[in-house]
Amino acid sequence: MVLPISTTTVFSYVIPFLLSILILRPIFSKLLPKHHHNLLRRPPSPMALPVIGHLHLLSSNLHRSFHELYCRYGPLYQLHIGNQLCFVASTPQLAKIFYKNNEFIFSSRNCSPAVILLTYDASFAFSPVGSYWKFIKKIATYELLSAHNLNNFLPLRAREITRFLQTLMNKAEAKETTVNLTKEFSKLTSNIISGMMMSSRCSENDKEAEEIIQVVKEVTEIFGMFDVADVIGFGGWFDFQGIKKRARITHKKYDALLEKFIATRKKLRSKRKLEETKDHEEAGKDLLDLLLDIMESETVSEVKITHDHIKALILDFITAATDTTALTLEWAIAELTNNPSILKKAQQEIDNVVGKHRIVGELDGPNLPYIQAIINETFRLHPPVPLLARKSVEDCNVEGYQIPSGSLVFVNMWSIGRNPKYWENPMEFRPERFLEPREGGPIFAKGHCFELLPFGTGRRGCPGMPLAMRELHVVLSTVIQCFEWKAVDSNGEIMRNGVDMTERPGLTAPRIHDMTCLLVPRIDLPRMIHQSSSLK
Numbered sequence: 001m002v003l004p005i006s007t008t009t010v011f012s013y014v015i016p017f018l019l020s021i022l023i024l025r026p027i028f029s030k031l032l033p034k035h036h037h038n039l040l041r042r043p044p045s046p047m048a049l050p051v052i053g054h055l056h057l058l059s060s061n062l063h064r065s066f067h068e069l070y071c072r073y074g075p076l077y078q079l080h081i082g083n084q085l086c087f088v089a090s091t092p093q094l095a096k097i098f099y100k101n102n103e104f105i106f107s108s109r110n111c112s113p114a115v116i117l118l119t120y121d122a123s124f125a126f127s128p129v130g131s132y133w134k135f136i137k138k139i140a141t142y143e144l145l146s147a148h149n150l151n152n153f154l155p156l157r158a159r160e161i162t163r164f165l166q167t168l169m170n171k172a173e174a175k176e177t178t179v180n181l182t183k184e185f186s187k188l189t190s191n192i193i194s195g196m197m198m199s200s201r202c203s204e205n206d207k208e209a210e211e212i213i214q215v216v217k218e219v220t221e222i223f224g225m226f227d228v229a230d231v232i233g234f235g236g237w238f239d240f241q242g243i244k245k246r247a248r249i250t251h252k253k254y255d256a257l258l259e260k261f262i263a264t265r266k267k268l269r270s271k272r273k274l275e276e277t278k279d280h281e282e283a284g285k286d287l288l289d290l291l292l293d294i295m296e297s298e299t300v301s302e303v304k305i306t307h308d309h310i311k312a313l314i315l316d317f318i319t320a321a322t323d324t325t326a327l328t329l330e331w332a333i334a335e336l337t338n339n340p341s342i343l344k345k346a347q348q349e350i351d352n353v354v355g356k357h358r359i360v361g362e363l364d365g366p367n368l369p370y371i372q373a374i375i376n377e378t379f380r381l382h383p384p385v386p387l388l389a390r391k392s393v394e395d396c397n398v399e400g401y402q403i404p405s406g407s408l409v410f411v412n413m414w415s416i417g418r419n420p421k422y423w424e425n426p427m428e429f430r431p432e433r434f435l436e437p438r439e440g441g442p443i444f445a446k447g448h449c450f451e452l453l454p455f456g457t458g459r460r461g462c463p464g465m466p467l468a469m470r471e472l473h474v475v476l477s478t479v480i481q482c483f484e485w486k487a488v489d490s491n492g493e494i495m496r497n498g499v500d501m502t503e504r505p506g507l508t509a510p511r512i513h514d515m516t517c518l519l520v521p522r523i524d525l526p527r528m529i530h531q532s533s534s535l536k
């Protein structure tokens, strides 16, 4: 039935009613509580296509695509990647609102079928904040990566760094041989973390090292991919991009390597039990031992640890620790190659503070502030994890916009690091900016200064930060102290116009080409190694 509306009714009631809404709307909107008023407000968003949403706007270097969209849509915008609702934030203020003020809501991560496949569905880094995550977080913070354990493992790191320097020195002495620094950094960082986790080196020989490096590279690349089949709703059945196939192959390779390590350790434990030796405990308990203790323990623990959990956790930590640390070193060396005056200043600092009679050690860290500034400047321009990605577990109101539960939130640290609003002449590599007096105090990379969050922040922030900071400082310092280097291209020709700074896609943002150099010794390394028989 249609109700007849007379002209009188329209003029007497409807038009005045509509006009009053128009006039009073701004007043009411101020009076209404913000939360209510904005319940359905969403941040700006580009035009979406059916089914794929905004996928067509994204390149494989997501942080670059997100930065371009930031320039058009502002600090907070909304995207549909297939059927997944996403929000991208590109200011330090929003980073703080999302990950500090609302850290419980944005504490989960996106776990794709490929990640589940690769990580035995038992990853710590991808698990929601629940009893398993809390249990492992406690072990990571108070055992594996505690200050006490890091000190216990100082001799191990020193030994690995000495080996690394010796390898470089041997290659430098064979004058024509070029050195692939990308691979050497990855070998070093994977040896350090596998030494701490399994008291075993990843790369006793070059073939094994190559295998590990390839697997880690593959895992981080897969972790950083959007599988179109998942986000447009086909789920586990389709594999248009071959990501699931790659994950299966990589998983198989990883599994074989891990099984080998675990089997070796089990043999060692039985031998130790028989001999009742205590040496190992004195040298610092590794993660594998801790986990095997928990798995084999008869007492009921908070969480049941299985063989698969152990493999998943080793994968988590090796992957998280190897690539990130190695690629930071590589970016730093690349920037120093392109900025010889900064390299000179760094050499001078080391020569003045440490001299040429002993090798730089971890304990020199606080006395070498310029090296730390170089590391911070590298983090700013080349954050190893360019996008901090979390998933919301509840609805949340951010700056008047509604962010529904289950949304993916990206904070684009790469974009923030290059934004002239937060950094003067952002494209200039200038470590001095971290040493100059600054309104608001100095900027540190430890998770409290939201302009610079290389390790993330809050409860889901990186537990490996203390180890990474020690490693980065000492390794970069020793390379600067011990060698002059000249970057060469794939034909072995010296690159006179500077090294290429293009990135490769993935969860981390490594350089696209390996850093290959001709090395020239700056010091008499064999004599120094002999003199300072251990690096402290």
Ligand code: HEM
Pocket: 124, 125, 126, 145, 193, 316, 317, 320, 321, 322, 324, 325, 328, 384, 385, 388, 389, 453, 454, 455, 456, 457, 458, 459, 460, 461, 462, 463, 464, 465, 467, 468
């Ligand atoms: C330069 C080196 C490193 C960088 C830049 C880095 C960066 C990060 C970032 C950005 C996150 C995510 C944080 C967030 O969501 O707020 C993370 C998580 C993590 N990192 Fe690191 N990391 C580094 C080294 C390490 C090392 C050496 C280890 C282990 C020894 C490690 C283990 C982890 C783990 C296990 C997580 C997951 C934590 C969780 O989900 O609760 N990282 N890292």
